[in-house]
Amino acid sequence: MPFVPNPELGNRIITLMAALVLVLQIAAVGQRGIVSSIRIFAVQSFLLGAIAAVIAYFNHASHIYIAALLTVFLKAGLLPRLLERLVERIGIRREIEPLINVPLSILIAGGLTLLGYVVAESFYHPEQTSAQAALGHNTLAVAIALFLIGFFAMVNRRKALTQVLGLLSLENGLFLAAISLTYGMPLVVELGILFDVLVAVMVLGILVFRIRETFDSMDVSKLRKLRE
Amino acid sequence: MTEVIINSGLQLVLLLLVAPLLSGMIKTLKARLQNRRGPGVLQSYRDIFKLLRKGMVIPETASWIFSAAPYMVFGTATLVGLMIPMTTTHAPLSLFGGVLAVVYLLALGRFFLALGGLDTGSSFGGLGSSREMTISAIAEPAMMLAIFTVALGANSTNLSEMAKIAVTQSWRFLAPSQMLAFAALFIVLIAETGRIPVDNPATHLELTMIHEAMILEYSGPYLALIEWGASIKQLVLMTLLVNTFFPFGLSSDWTVQTVGVGLAFYLAKLFLLACLIVLVETSNAKLRLFRVPELLMVAFILGALALISTFLF
Numbered sequence: 001m002p003f004v005p006n007p008e009l010g011n012r013i014i015t016l017m018a019a020l021v022l023v024l025q026i027a028a029v030g031q032r033g034i035v036s037s038i039r040i041f042a043v044q045s046f047l048l049g050a051i052a053a054v055i056a057y058f059n060h061a062s063h064i065y066i067a068a069l070l071t072v073f074l075k076a077g078l079l080p081r082l083l084e085r086l087v088e089r090i091g092i093r094r095e096i097e098p099l100i101n102v103p104l105s106i107l108i109a110g111g112l113t114l115l116g117y118v119v120a121e122s123f124y125h126p127e128q129t130s131a132q133a134a135l136g137h138n139t140l141a142v143a144i145a146l147f148l149i150g151f152f153a154m155v156n157r158r159k160a161l162t163q164v165l166g167l168l169s170l171e172n173g174l175f176l177a178a179i180s181l182t183y184g185m186p187l188v189v190e191l192g193i194l195f196d197v198l199v200a201v202m203v204l205g206i207l208v209f210r211i212r213e214t215f216d217s218m219d220v221s222k223l224r225k226l227r228e
Numbered sequence: 229m230t231e232v233i234i235n236s237g238l239q240l241v242l243l244l245l246v247a248p249l250l251s252g253m254i255k256t257l258k259a260r261l262q263n264r265r266g267p268g269v270l271q272s273y274r275d276i277f278k279l280l281r282k283g284m285v286i287p288e289t290a291s292w293i294f295s296a297a298p299y300m301v302f303g304t305a306t307l308v309g310l311m312i313p314m315t316t317t318h319a320p321l322s323l324f325g326g327v328l329a330v331v332y333l334l335a336l337g338r339f340f341l342a343l344g345g346l347d348t349g350s351s352f353g354g355l356g357s358s359r360e361m362t363i364s365a366i367a368e369p370a371m372m373l374a375i376f377t378v379a380l381g382a383n384s385t386n387l388s389e390m391a392k393i394a395v396t397q398s399w400r401f402l403a404p405s406q407m408l409a410f411a412a413l414f415i416v417l418i419a420e421t422g423r424i425p426v427d428n429p430a431t432h433l434e435l436t437m438i439h440e441a442m443i444l445e446y447s448g449p450y451l452a453l454i455e456w457g458a459s460i461k462q463l464v465l466m467t468l469l470v471n472t473f474f475p476f477g478l479s480s481d482w483t484v485q486t487v488g489v490g491l492a493f494y495l496a497k498l499f500l501l502a503c504l505i506v507l508v509e510t511s512n513a514k515l516r517l518f519r520v521p522e523l524l525m526v527a528f529i530l531g532a533l534a535l536i537s538t539f540l541f
């Protein structure tokens with residue numbers, strides 16, 4: 001008799017990991033050190049990869065394994081390494097300076113999570129979905145929350161490098177939404193998104209370095225001086 | 229009726245005896261982890277007995293509130309201790325109020341302690357009281373949210389009912405909402421008992437002290453009552469944490485055997501939680517006072533998320 005994985009168990013594991021991802025995202029909003037933000041992002045990406053792997057295992061969709069592996073390698077390994085090297089080269093050890101103070105930011109992040117749940121509620125029709133699609137379906141709320149908080153983090157921060165981190169966590173939200181809604185996109189799409197992000201971060205890294213060289217600062221509000 | 233009395237008596241003895249032991253154990257473990265010898269486990273008992281035998285100095289400017297505060301702190305902590313299930317699922321005084329009464333009796337004790345700090349008119353006392361109130365203003369809603377998460381699962385705010393439901397589903401703590409609520413309540417525990425990222429319990433020589441600043445004017449038996457009350461409050465909060473989230477070994481009937489097993493499990497769980505607290509205290513530096521609200525805000529959001537996720541997951 002072949003081993004039939006219990007979808008109930010899979011659902012529990014995925015829900016637990018999605019909750020952890022959400023907590024990490026909110027922790028990232030409350031974080032001041034730039035290196036620790038990068039590490040939080042790395043752990044978050046690793047968990048996302050794990051979620052993808054669990055979905056692949058329980059849905060017997062072997063191509064998602066590749067997406068999961070790539071996520072772990074690129075987003076939990078390579079990108080954080082790149083960003084940390086950039087931080088070292090620029091030599092910033094200073095704290096992130098958000099526009100809104102940290103307690104209020106955390107409250108706003110909580111509010112955005114609530115919004116994510118409200119939006120995701122309207123997508124939830126348990127009677128219509130098959131057992132396969134139901135797997136990981138409840139992570140949609142987490143995905144929307146990740147997306148919104150990522151946006152908020154980008155708006156809330158002044159330094160170019162920290163905005164890149166916001167963009168990356170936003171992309172994590174997209175990835176989670178994609179796997180929770182479609183239980184496995186075509187591999188080509190997954191690969192496209194992943195490499196898109198990789199290239200974006202590389203370009204942004206170079207851009208950040210240039211901004212820093214030209215303006216002696218990564219503060220993007222100084223770019224207004226470009227107007228002559 | 230006699231059962232209630234016996235139950236209350238047992239729990240009262242347990243409460244009064246275990247609380248100083250737990251404080252002493254945390255001190256000893258912490259010292260060992262920092263490569264010091266540290267005081268013995270029984271040091272807290274010795275401190276209390278020594279203070280109870282000493283005379284006391286009452287400031288001339290103090291009113292009756294100064295004398296009432298130690299009794300209120302000790303009394304509320306003990307009363308709350310009788311309202312939560314410790315070794316059995318049935319708390320001796322689960323007659324009224326449930327979890328709301330627990331939270332607000334603790335708040336009443338804290339209110340009188342803050343008044344006692346203000347009463348003498350010394351600048352340190354006022355400072356400590358104002359800080360204590362600032363912290364508790366955020367810690368209290370976080371605690372409420374986390375406890376409501378558990379109460380929702382049991383459909384009751386009565387702690388005995390919650391324990392009875394919890395015993396039937398021991399592995400529930402793996403659910404995301406329970407873990408989030410546990411994390412929130414753990415941060416609240418750290419803040420309420422004045423442990424390291426929030427306050428330093430080992431010194432009263434720092435300008436950033438909170439608890440010690442309020443009780444700076446107390447001496448002799450009053451100080452003993454306050455310290456004893458504080459350690460009972462710590463025991464109560466830790467019990468709340470271990471028994472609502474990890475209800476292993478809580479006995480539901482009244483044979484000697486199950487009560488013994490319950491007691492053993494209870495002490496083991498308390499020991500593990502104490503180890504966790506010691507680890508947190510040793511591996512963290514004290515936060516700047518203005519950063520403390522951030523930490524508590526995280527606890528509040530964790531509690532809110534826990535409550536939301538009970539509806540969705």
